[in-house]
């Protein structure tokens with residue numbers, strides 16, 4: 001073998017060796033990098049898990065099950081017959097935030113009643129970490145000669161609940177709320193005390209700094225009923241995206257001045273809305289007396305607003321008249337010729353007929369037949385009358401305002417779809 005061949009051979013061996021070493025070093029480096037990266041992503045994952053856990057802990061520390069004690073810090077007369085109650089948690093711990101439009105459920109011991117009275121009241125302020133506010137309208141006895149008593153809890157609040165009193169309150173809930181940051185413009189339509197969730201919505205939109213275009217139409221009789229007047233006027237003055245149109249149906253001569261106290265003489269009608277907002281392409285939020293909601297709801301529909309863009313909150317008993325058709329009735333449980341179906345209350349052992357013509361709720365049917373079902377607000381808000389459905393299904397005139405687990409029904413606003421067996 002000559003010298004040149006030896007050199008070439010050695011060179012090749014060295015080259016291969018260098019390449020081998022390079023590959024080994026690169027693999028080692030990449031392995032180290034991989035191990036480091038894995039450690040980092042493990043750490044990152046752990047941090048994320050920790051952050052989620054901390055957030056959950058904070059939320060659950062702030063939220064509560066059942067009732068929590070609140071102190072009435074302040075009472076404020078907002079208008080004739082409507083009083084605000086500002087509440088602070090008795091335990092001094094922070095409050096969970098709520099969605100603007102949601103309500104609180106109160107459990108009140110009214111003297112003379114065997115059980116606590118349960119009522120829902122909308123939060124009327126924007127979310128704050130230290131206090132909640134509800135605003136309650138006194139419900140008088142009807143103006144006729146019947147012996148119907150005035151509203152129990154609203155009058156009890158007005159006449160007996162004072163600053164410093166303690167109240168039992170369930171956590172904020174409800175499905176009627178706005179997202180302050182949504183892109184679509186919002187039209188809020190309030191009749192009378194239906195202003196309470198709208199005041200909260202407007203304040204939350206303003207406080208969030210969102211540019212969401214929002215117009216409030218507020219219908220009341222006159223200046224006597226004008227709750228939150230200064231608050232609402234200031235919100236409109238200080239935020240370009242907020243407009244408030246106040247309608248007095250019966251302004252008082254010599255007192256109420258158009259342009260100063262109100263904008264439109266008359267009710268909130270579809271014509272007033274159309275003149276102000278021109279196109280129908282908005283999201284609509286309605287809260288007010290049943291007739292107000294019914295007529296405006298159907299006029300909005302006639303104007304071409306899709307039902308899915310209209311959101312409502314009913315303060316009074318929800319009507320069963322618009323109950324969904326009995327589409328889910330199967331052949332074995334089909335109603336008779338008149339549309340009547342049988343409801344079996346399994347624990348009481350009572351089999352009764354639910355007549356479509358009467359359109360009673362399951363709660364009313366139970367009460368009429370001496371079957372005990374616990375109840376509270378009777379408007380689908382507080383969830384007290386939730387019952388287990390053992391067979392069959394129920395439907396609702398309007399969607400209940402509280403969460404209902406599958407297999408359960410909210411007796412105060414439910415009607416049977418067909419023959420039904422319920423655990424009561």
Ligand SMILES: Cc1cc2nc3c(=O)[nH]c(=O)nc-3n(C[C@H](O)[C@H](O)[C@H](O)COP(=O)(O)OP(=O)(O)OC[C@H]3O[C@@H](n4cnc5c(N)ncnc54)[C@H](O)[C@@H]3O)c2cc1C
Nearest residue numbers: 120121122135136137149150151152153154196315379381
């Ligand atoms: C989600 C939600 C939010 C709400 N938010 C608010 C709010 O922000 N502000 C507010 O003021 N209200 C609000 N309400 C309404 C509130 O919950 C109560 O329904 C209202 O205060 C009336 O309660 P009450 O106990 O005073 O009247 P109730 O005693 O329940 O009486 C209701 C009506 O029935 C009549 N009545 C009483 N007894 C009889 C009888 N034996 N026969 C016939 N009629 C009778 C009364 O005269 C009265 O007109 C809200 C309701 C819901 C569901």
